[in-house]
Amino acid sequence: MALLLPKPARGAPVPPILPPIDGYLFLDKQQFAASFAGDVDAATAKFMANSQVPWGVNALGGTITTPAWKSKPSWYLLVTDDKMIPLPAQKFICKRAGATSTQAPGSHAIYVSQPEPVARIIEEAAKGAKAAAK
DSSP states (O other), X not given: OTTSOXXXXXXXXXXXXXXXXXXXXXXXXXXXHHHHOTTSOHHHHHHHHHTOOOEEGGGGGOOOSSOGGGTSXXXXXXXXXXXXXXXXXXXXXXXXXXXXXXXXXXXXXXXXXXXXHHHHHHHHHHHHHHHHHX
């Protein structure tokens, strides 16, 4: 995947992505909570697993010719307990984008389990983007 590290870190968790079906990918429902929503209550994690939207296999190999982060300010919430995108990969993405970052403990579904740090960084980005536009 072009977004992540050139080589995954040794011992990094491997997301439970199932083999493609008709060109689309899903996460294994049985492993969904542990890998995607480890800090979300069981009922919500089960709902999320059962209602996940597939994503296209082609998205994994897609390239962007002019990424917005090359010319616009960026913000990144580093999520320390994410089992989908390991912290070293997040740090790589963040550094490459020159993003302003903050860090919080949480799973990939931090927006569900802990919306406060997510809202804070969105507010910070909105203020920063407004200032940059002047």
